[in-house]
Amino acid sequence: MDDINPYLNKGREFHGDVCAGIVMGTRIALAGLRELGMNPDDRNRDLVVYVEIDRCMADAVQAVTGITMGHRTLKFKDYGKFAATFLDLSNGKAVRVSAVDNPQPPQSDQKSDVERPDMNQMVEKLINVPEEELILIEEVEVDIGEHDIPGFPKFRAYCEECGDRVLDRREVIIDGRTLCKACAEGSYYQKISVSK
Numbered sequence: 001m002d003d004i005n006p007y008l009n010k011g012r013e014f015h016g017d018v019c020a021g022i023v024m025g026t027r028i029a030l031a032g033l034r035e036l037g038m039n040p041d042d043r044n045r046d047l048v049v050y051v052e053i054d055r056c057m058a059d060a061v062q063a064v065t066g067i068t069m070g071h072r073t074l075k076f077k078d079y080g081k082f083a084a085t086f087l088d089l090s091n092g093k094a095v096r097v098s099a100v101d102n103p104q105p106p107q108s109d110q111k112s113d114v115e116r117p118d119m120n121q122m123v124e125k126l127i128n129v130p131e132e133e134l135i136l137i138e139e140v141e142v143d144i145g146e147h148d149i150p151g152f153p154k155f156r157a158y159c160e161e162c163g164d165r166v167l168d169r170r171e172v173i174i175d176g177r178t179l180c181k182a183c184a185e186g187s188y189y190q191k192i193s194v195s196k
Helices: 005-015 019-034 056-065 119-128 183-186
Strands: 046-049 074-076 083-088 094-099 135-140 156-157 165-167 172-174 175-177
Touching: 005 019, 005 056, 019 046, 019 083, 019 094, 019 119, 019 135, 046 056, 056 083, 135 175, 172 183, 175 183
Parallel strands: 046 074
Antiparallel strands: 046 083, 083 094, 094 135, 156 165, 172 175
16 A cells, blocks of 8 residues: 555644544545545645545545535535545546445443454554455446535525525525525524624
């Protein structure tokens, strides 16, 4: 395997340490870039990546590839899976790279005498295990809409309930009213007071 250390260091700098998720994310990112013919040392302006988990792996993918939410090149799908899909906007080629599943016996709610694995041992093992035993690479199609492509917003609306501006066709229409998703579906926050 090529030297993974410079890319693990990028993950360490971004995330704060190297854990199993950083190693997995680094290996997933390097495989995805390789399959698209992209160099991890270049700024790949045509790269969009969908990560399927909000854990350490996502930080490594972001650190290695340079994609970001702010540039709209990092997309998050809350699937809870160690997987990411890499899309080359210039030609539409896409690959999904996921962790090979090693089924574990069901865990009971009772405490187990099994100790947590040693993180250093896990990291070392994940660095050295052959790629085909660690990840699965599948060619996929990604239907990216015009309002999900990086660049300036192409459309804006205003919520008729709260007045907030909503970009990129994220508004919803209910009973003929234009609403933001927070007003339409319920918000994760509750306003205590309004500042002017």
